[in-house]
């Protein structure tokens with residue numbers, strides 16, 4: 001569990017990143033930290049990319065419906081003006097933001113703000129996702145949360161895509177993705193490849 005750091009008499013800001021696969025509880029952890037900051041009478045604001053249209057337009061909604069109000073924005077640079085006067089800046093689904101988010105977060109931290117980022121560390125191909133890898137490099141605190149592998153019950157780090165839709169950005173839920181451990185993720189990919197190769201051969205024959 002993340003415990004808020006104490007900076008005695010310092011007005012310095014910092015960056016925290018909460019990352020992990022789908023269904024790992026990133027948003028829940030973000031909301032938990034923001035609610036604690038609210039209890040401490042800090043001004044809290046949450047931002048998310050406009051692209052995330054799941055559930056509700058104005059809320060960060062986690063999978064257990066423990067939600068908090070948020071502001072959808074299209075460009076990371078908007079954060080600089082919108083976070084004016086805010087002490088704790090939360091960003092959800094940060095992987096969908098542009099690469100400029102890292103620079104923006106560093107600026108906000110320099111202005112004395114606590115910046116809490118939540119996002120997928122890897123896409124469904126197992127590759128680092130959007131601005132998250134750079135944010136991990138510059139963050140003071142990193143928390144990697146784990147889901148449970150839906151195949152074997154081990155800790156899951158990968159988001160396995162069940163559907164064949166193209167593009168990295170496919171928003172979806174349990175019907176499209178599974179949380180998987182490294183082994184089950186790779187086994188799934190190998191099986192898929194075999195099915196596709198066999199399918200192609202069948203087509204050639206027919």
Ligand code: ZN
Nearest residue numbers: 149152181184
């Ligand atoms: Zn597994």
